[in-house]
Amino acid sequence: MRIEFISTGDEVLSGQIVDTNAAWISQYFFHQGREFTRRYTVADDLESLIDIITETSLRADVVIINGGLGPTSDDLSAEAAAKAMGVPLILSQVWHDHLVVKYAKSNRTLSVSNEKQAWLPKGCEIVDNPVGTACGFSFQFNRARFYFTPGVPSEFKHMVTEQILPDIQQRFTPVTIPTLLKIKTFGISESALTERLAALSLPSSITLGFRVDFPTVEVKLLSTVEADLSRARALVNAELGELILYEGDGSFAAYLQNVMLEKGHTLSLAESCTGGLIASELIAVAGSSGYLDSSHVTYSNESKSRLVNVDKTTITQHGAVSMEVAAEMAEGAMLNAGVDFGIAVSGIAGPGGGSEDKPVGTVAFALASKTHTYSQLLFIPRRSRQGIRGVALYIALDMLRRELLGLDLSAEFGSIERRDYRIVDK
């Protein structure tokens, strides 16, 4: 079965807009066991649209077209569909009345340009759009079943999930919807993951996929056979062990929040090179006030002393980027805030500020608890300022995960070098 997708619009074609609708529907269909054979991006002029509708009508079984259903003169999809099929546009009284009611609700009357959205190719079927004013529509033309959809992402997604995919399932041989298992990893590259998991001889029903969400990589296992999925999951778990952060959707911050709330622990941070990034990531999850007290973004040396009691002589002796300073920052954050854990990061994110001894990418981390303080000095090679900060964020959060789960805090993180580490028991 050939399913094709057409993105329309000069703004998409000229790269002014990144085509997230195409990526979204491709992934959504893939996870529903349907795959596109081809995707197109075309300009929103009448000739281009008529060409592509005619071409795909002869080749595909299903064609989904996105965009060009709005009220402006650039919105030509309905007209192009009618011209391609050689039928007139006629006013859909149903959609016209629907629009009149919709506008009346917000005390507006229907303008001529908005009425345009109710003119559809003769003989087509309406695809309802409960969240917008653009009317979706569908028809058979030559070999293909066509679905016209609006460009607004929320309207598009609603129409695809609620109406178009169910309609395809009904019209064509149904497929079993596979189950998708997501496993989030950190500390291993996509290529290393590919190599290690390829050697596992996973059950043949499994489709193995990866999604890089820097600096993490998500392993995706897709199968219609539940037993195979369980077996694959066990094999992947055994192979990757502590490199796995967590399973399922949601962020690492959300995962950590659940564990922190479950255990009733509290946290305060002291951030230098990450500069609020860790706090911001944790606070992005609603309910984070249940365990996160504060973060001390101590960017200047003076603020390290003022806010988290770092001894000025420690900075003079070891430098601001050192295990000693990070340890004092973490302890200061924990003690001052009166919480269970303090986590601190101090590093050289670059591009300036590096030295031979401590090049750009050198980052000191510490985690203080009531029983011990762990600190480490790592070197994150070959990354931009934002890259170093992004990796440092995940290393800091992974230290908390390891502390909470009772794992060794001296984790190996792929290409990241551990220059030094220390555990001080209290």
Next chain:
Amino acid sequence: MRIEFISTGDEVLSGQIVDTNAAWISQYFFHQGREFTRRYTVADDLESLIDIITETSLRADVVIINGGLGPTSDDLSAEAAAKAMGVPLILSQVWHDHLVVKYAKSNRTLSVSNEKQAWLPKGCEIVDNPVGTACGFSFQFNRARFYFTPGVPSEFKHMVTEQILPDIQQRFTPVTIPTLLKIKTFGISESALTERLAALSLPSSITLGFRVDFPTVEVKLLSTVEADLSRARALVNAELGELILYEGDGSFAAYLQNVMLEKGHTLSLAESCTGGLIASELIAVAGSSGYLDSSHVTYSNESKSRLVNVDKTTITQHGAVSMEVAAEMAEGAMLNAGVDFGIAVSGIAGPGGGSEDKPVGTVAFALASKTHTYSQLLFIPRRSRQGIRGVALYIALDMLRRELLGLDLSAEFGSIERRDYRIVDK
């Protein structure tokens, strides 16, 4: 002239990878005065590739194909090109020798799978790839000039900018490269911008574009006529006034950093609902330590008192989300850090925590300086937790801009309601 682009690969087609190469080259070509007529995304099986190469060879003048030049068995672009043209693959001694030298430099020998990258369709010309091992190549087939490019974004971009575009300029009628002017706005929606700028009667050589980078919108003016561009810039400036944050590339944080360093001012922050987001955005720019001392991420009420001296009775009387608390936070941050400005944000980002009096989206802001403290209570409607935090970030930074430029701090921000504001002179 018809220029078409083909993205290859199952991972792109199934939405596992967002096709940033396609968006990048489309935008790059657009800014160079060339536009694509159509883009395709196809699977990396031999038949699909041969089909699309043949189809486009009959229709287009230039076809750029991306991906499938790697060493693995999925990489079929060269084979498909040869099959489509009916020529054999032959070993390029030049590229083979190049690979041998490249591998020798890192003490590796060329494997059979890597040697595959030197087998190219007979009669093609090499397109050099100084940053990778995949060999680009080019040939004429039917109507079209074909360029085959690697999927790795850095290699792809290098090849397009250094070789392919110059080659196209040479082979086809050259176009004048237009000048692009970017104007970043905040506080006005894309649709409102479109309406207001459409009414300006800009010179006809101007192409007007918009790029939403939430919560800002960039206005893009593109023209080959410098005088028209100046005139358009003046018209847009007169129309939008204070809604314009700055011009050119770079972030708002980088713009503010320049002004702060120029004026020799220093800053400390106190963040509650933004939770480190403002600090993180500022610290993303290298050199931010020149003016940013610290941020106090005071998520708990207790930390507001401990870190930035908020009076506990102020919180009891007015609530943590109030102009009074924000003003004390900003003053505490400024005084404790011993800097020129303190900026504070305290709000209800949701989804929980709202009340009838202070619904989700209510955010208090304050800016303290040595001469005055300005505070305001705003309501940011209809946004997710992340949306509210993102808008709050820009409002806070815009307050700093307005303070630095001597503008009125009570700005209007489109749909955002000002519930209250206060200026206290010292």
